[in-house]
Amino acid sequence: MATEKQKKTCKNGHTFYKSSDCPTCPTCEKLKEPASGFLASLSNPARNALLHHGIDTIHKLSEFTEKEILKIHGIGKASLPAFRKSLEEQGLTFKKSEG
Template sequence: MINLIIMAKCLSSICAVNHVANGNFLEGILAMPARRALEKEKIDSLEKLSDYSEEEIMQLHGFGKNAMAKLKNHMNEHQVSFKTLN
């Protein structure tokens, strides 16, 4: 029984490490649907995000006003902005 407990603890820590390693961009800033939308578009840095306009990001499934407000606030804190449309 003790061996099963030890094995379960080891497996849970392995799963936690794998989860963190895959897609932790904006973790704690945006909810999973918005983060998955960015991941689907291969946006995994603020630099890549700055290549998009606010309107383009709002079109992604999983993005709404709340996610956009949080994202803009985070971008402002890091002196990054969206691409402007002419």
């Protein structure tokens, strides 16, 4: 049985329909997306996971090993090629694993 979508309005006045209790406004989420930079090439979950951990620049990303980044909830192996490409474009790499 399909759940009926309910009309909602966010604090910014955007109207949207949701079939769940999720309060996230799709319009506000779209406006938060960066237009350029390495964060723009990521999915919302990956971008939000990095931002939650204070990783908002490619230089900050380069301070972590791949293994450390993969431990962050919301980051999967599928994100690594995009990370590597963005790092390479800036002449950077992930921090080397010790050992």
